[in-house]
Amino acid sequence: MDIKLLVKLTSRAWALDILAHLHRGVPGRQATLLAATGAGRTAFGASLQHLMALGLVARNPGHGHPLRPEFILTAEGKAAAAKADAILRAAEVSAAGLLRKSWTVPVLALAARPQRFSGFKAGLGAITDRALSTSLQRLEAQDWVAREIDLSERVPFPVYRAVNAGGEISRVAEAAV
Structure with missing residues (x-):
């Protein structure tokens, strides 16, 4: 798939x-x-x-x-x-409703490896900036995605990666892709 x-x-x-x-x-x-x-x-x-x-x-x-x-x-x-x-x-039973949101699983599939915002946009194609940022915020609030600031470049930028239950879902979803 x-x-x-x-x-x-x-x-x-x-x-x-x-x-x-x-x-x-x-x-x-x-x-x-x-x-x-x-x-x-x-x-x-x-x-x-x-x-x-x-x-x-x-x-x-x-x-x-x-x-x-x-x-x-x-x-x-x-x-x-x-x-x-x-x-x-x-997924955790208590958070299964989050998987019903449109972009949750595709975003988690790409978050198996650390990704920049632009990396998600390139991988998902049709997603809007607002939908992606909303999805990332929901996943971060659920503690399924961690947001870290990469200071190695001249201009710092956030990097997202799947963690905890999000990491497990990410590995399964990435295998599906």
């Missing part, structure tokens, strides 16, 4: 949770997955449609009622689901 797919995958709040639950063997019915994730109906439906559009989840042919279909992982979805499950298992 490349960084672009990781960015697309995490752009919906419940996508990682849905993939992880399907990987763990939760039945692919919408009601069962909805109960397992604890998501709201609208956000869950949008995430499920997003996963179908990415080709990671498909309707199980021949199973389920047209209004209550059953969903299965595609071949590409099985690999992505294993990585999603590993990412969620690496």
Whole structure:
């Protein structure tokens, strides 16, 4: 899975949770997955449609009622689901909500090695300055990213790297990229 797919995958709040639950063997019915994730109906439906559009989840042919279909992982979805499950298992239960934010996992994937702000921008491409700085602030507040000032250059600049649970998530997410 490349960084672009990781960015697309995490752009919906419940996508990682849905993939992880399907990987763990939760039945692919919408009601069962909805109960397992604890998501709201609208956000869950949008995430499920997003996963179908990415080709990671498909309707199980021949199973389920047209209004209550059953969903299965595609071949590409099985690999992505294993990585999603590993990412969620690496996170602390109390902070799993932070992983539902759009840019958290892609930023952590790049923070495995110390990065400057411009390094994140180059690696993530479509991210805005505001979204990146907000994401870095949230991760720093959660103590998943450490901000250090590099004084080796003429003009000092901050360098960010993943630490604690963020470091574990970063290693798993980096392996996914």
